[in-house]
Amino acid sequence: MNSALKLAIAAVAVVIVAVVGINLLPGQGGIGGPGPSPSAVPSPTPSAVPSPIPSPTQSTVNFTGSFAPRTTYTIDRQDVGARLTFAVPATGWSTVGGVGGDPVFIGKNVAGGGDVFDLYFSPHLVDNVYTGGCHWHGTALDPPVGPTVDDLATALRAQAGPGAPAPTAVTVGGHPGKKVELSIPKGLDVSTCDSDGDFAIFGRWYGGPSGTTGAAPWTYGNGQHNTVYIIDVDGTRQVIDTMYLPGTSTADRAEIDQIVASIRFEASPASPAPSS
Secondary structure (H helix, E strand, C coil), rough: CHHHHHHHHHHHHHHHHHHHHHHHCCCCCCCCCCCCCCCCCCCCCCCCCCCCCCCCCCECCCEEEEEECEEEEEEEEEHHHHEECCCCCCCEEEEECCCCCCCEEEEEEECCCCCCCCCEEEEEEECCCEEECCCCCCCCCCCCCCCCCCHHHHHHHHHHCCCCCCCCEEEEECEEEEEEEEECCCCCHCCCCCCCCCEECCCECCCCCCCCCCEECCCCCCCCCEEEHHHHHHEEEEEEEEEECCCCCCHHHHHHHHHHCCEEHHHHCCCCCCCC
């Protein structure tokens, strides 16, 4: 074997030894331990699909009893001139009317109170107003109040007397209107007011064609405060009366505001066509 061949074989042997040695070395990744595992590629997390919120039960107010909070109720009565929905925000609200021809009053008796209601809301159909207040018999406005929101708001402010706050603009259920603040004069004993035949009432208005046989709103106590919402619903005047007695807490009064905010006016469903 000549010298050149020996050198070539030796060089090949050196290369083989070097390659084997490199393969036997520990992996790169720090002293004393294996290198980091390759980062796992996370699987895409599916977007969370929110569970549907159950639709609240809807019930017609044709009963006497309590209301369930955050449940939608419907009032659909010709004697109140409206079909509307509402929800109460808390327990304690009930009705003593709504059955047959009874007026619809939805109120709350504050714990420990002796009155039927310490606060309420009630829809009304208003045809005319009285000018006499406590002694309202025979004082129906003549000619009767006009049909618009402003007509009624102006008449009620005049009824309240000098110093009464001016009506303010409001929106209820997406419809424009006016809000009128009315208070029974301090020191007046409402038990001395004219009666509708059953109860003494500080008479502000009446509804219905029979007119002067009764008065509204109902009177629950001395110093009663009424906030009257007069709303133009597609050209028809709708009235929502709310009331609270002196001493009613701010929190309870705020519940009235929440109820008013929940009100929606709806078209009455069409009567089914008679079968042929």
